[in-house]
Amino acid sequence: MSTEARAVHFPAADWGGGVHPYRVGHRKLGMWLFIVSDSLTFSALLIGYAYLRASNVWPTPFPFYPSIVFSSVMTFCLLSSSLTMVFGVSASSHGNKTAARKWILATIFFGVAFIVLHLIEWNHLIGEGLRPFSLPAHWISTFTTTDGKLPTPLFGATFFTITGLHMFHVATGAVYLGVVAARVKKLKHEDIEISGLYWHFVDLVWMFVFPLIYILSVDVGGHLAK
Amino acid sequence: MSAHVEEEHFAGSNKLFTSIWVWLILLTLVEIFLAYRPMPIHYMLIILLGLSIIKAALIVAYFMHMKFERLSLILTIVPMLVVCICLLFVFFPDSFRSVGLRYEFKEQPPAAEEQ
Numbered sequence: 012m013s014t015e016a017r018a019v020h021f022p023a024a025d026w027g028g029g030v031h032p033y034r035v036g037h038r039k040l041g042m043w044l045f046i047v048s049d050s051l052t053f054s055a056l057l058i059g060y061a062y063l064r065a066s067n068v069w070p071t072p073f074p075f076y077p078s079i080v081f082s083s084v085m086t087f088c089l090l091s092s093s094l095t096m097v098f099g100v101s102a103s104s105h106g107n108k109t110a111a112r113k114w115i116l117a118t119i120f121f122g123v124a125f126i127v128l129h130l131i132e133w134n135h136l137i138g139e140g141l142r143p144f145s146l147p148a149h150w151i152s153t154f155t156t157t158d159g160k161l162p163t164p165l166f167g168a169t170f171f172t173i174t175g176l177h178m179f180h181v182a183t184g185a186v187y188l189g190v191v192a193a194r195v196k197k198l199k200h201e202d203i204e205i206s207g208l209y210w211h212f213v214d215l216v217w218m219f220v221f222p223l224i225y226i227l228s229v230d231v232g233g234h235l236a237k
Numbered sequence: 238m239s240a241h242v243e244e245e246h247f248a249g250s251n252k253l254f255t256s257i258w259v260w261l262i263l264l265t266l267v268e269i270f271l272a273y274r275p276m277p278i279h280y281m282l283i284i285l286l287g288l289s290i291i292k293a294a295l296i297v298a299y300f301m302h303m304k305f306e307r308l309s310l311i312l313t314i315v316p317m318l319v320v321c322i323c324l325l326f327v328f329f330p331d332s333f334r335s336v337g338l339r340y341e342f343k344e345q346p347p348a349a350e351e352q
Contacts, residue, residue, distance in 0.1 A: 025309040033310040043314055051321050058325045065332035067339070079269065086265050094258040097300045101254070104247030160339070204247070204302070211300045218292045221265075222285040226272040 042205045046212045049180075053216050056176065057223060060169040064227075067163035070146065070154040071228045072235050081132045082225045085125050086217065089181075092121030093214045096188075096207045103203040108195050111203060115192040118210060122185040129178050133171075143168045153235050170224060177220055180213050248305040257299045264292050 025033050032040050063069075073079055099114030140147030145164045154162040191198065191206045268288055271281065298304040303311060 025307055033307050054322045062332040066335040090261050093300050097254045101247050215293050215296050219289050222268050222289055229272045
């Protein structure tokens with residue numbers, strides 16, 4: 012800690028490394044590098060999903076209600092949580108830790124709302140008969156092509172894996188923010204900013220997951236008769 | 238001392254962040270609208286990916302504060318990510334080859350049982 016205090020008075024060059032590499036502080040750089048690695052994990056999963064989708068008959072079963080309505084509200088929740096998080100970081104930078112705590116609690120609220128809605132959506136799909144490696148019977152009959160090719164059961168695997176991993180990140184982020192909110196008076200501004208980076212990353216991933224998983228699988232025309 | 242001050246100052250007003258949030262919501266509404274427009278899936282995919290990249294860039298630049306960071310940090314993180322994602326895409330055309338490799342069932346396999 013003492014080296015850090017001394018180093019603050021000696022601005023390091025961008026490429027000098029040490030306590031302030033790129034003049035951001037080593038903890039913040041660590042979070043950025045983690046975000047890059049996690050982005051690659053999600054990229055690999057999404058590209059794997061794209062590969063499977065291009066090489067198989069893919070069902071497009073999502074009705075406007077509840078799937079698209081729920082996922083749109085979930086998107087709104089995450090975007091709003093990013094806004095409240097950035098308000099919190101901004102308040103913290105002005106030294107107002109009490110306001111920062113309130114904004115972080117609002118962020119957690121939107122994050123938990125996202126998880127609840129997502130679990131309801133999962134429950135609806137599982138209730139219809141979707142499993143990681145099998146499709147409901149009425150989906151198979153609806154989405155079999157005219158030349159008899161069957162829709163792939165990997166729809167369930169990709170859906171649950173990608174959205175499940177994302178939901179896990181949201182849940183972990185909510186716990187992380189809970190700890191930050193509880194200890195906000197003892198933490199430095201940089202630590203609150205770092206927690207903000209993680210939360211914005213979670214929102215960023217959803218910006219790709221929502222169109223690729225939900226929007227591209229909309230049941231346009233209502234083919235799925237219930 | 239100047240590095241310490243630079244560290245504490247979080248550039249950007251609440252008004253700016255709110256306007257970015259409004260843009261993100263609008264772009265999301267455009268995506269939902271496009272979902273119900275009939276078009277070939279290739280066009281849909283390109284437009285959706287383009288919109289997602291714009292939304293991601295807005296979040297990274299303003300909410301994650303990257304626009305106000307040193308260029309050296311941007312140059313370290315962004316090209317690395319772009320290159321690695323492009324490398325992942327190298328195998329994508331293989332999916333077109335494997336379309337023809339699927340075994341065609343003559344009768345339906347047993348469907349999932351309701352549990």
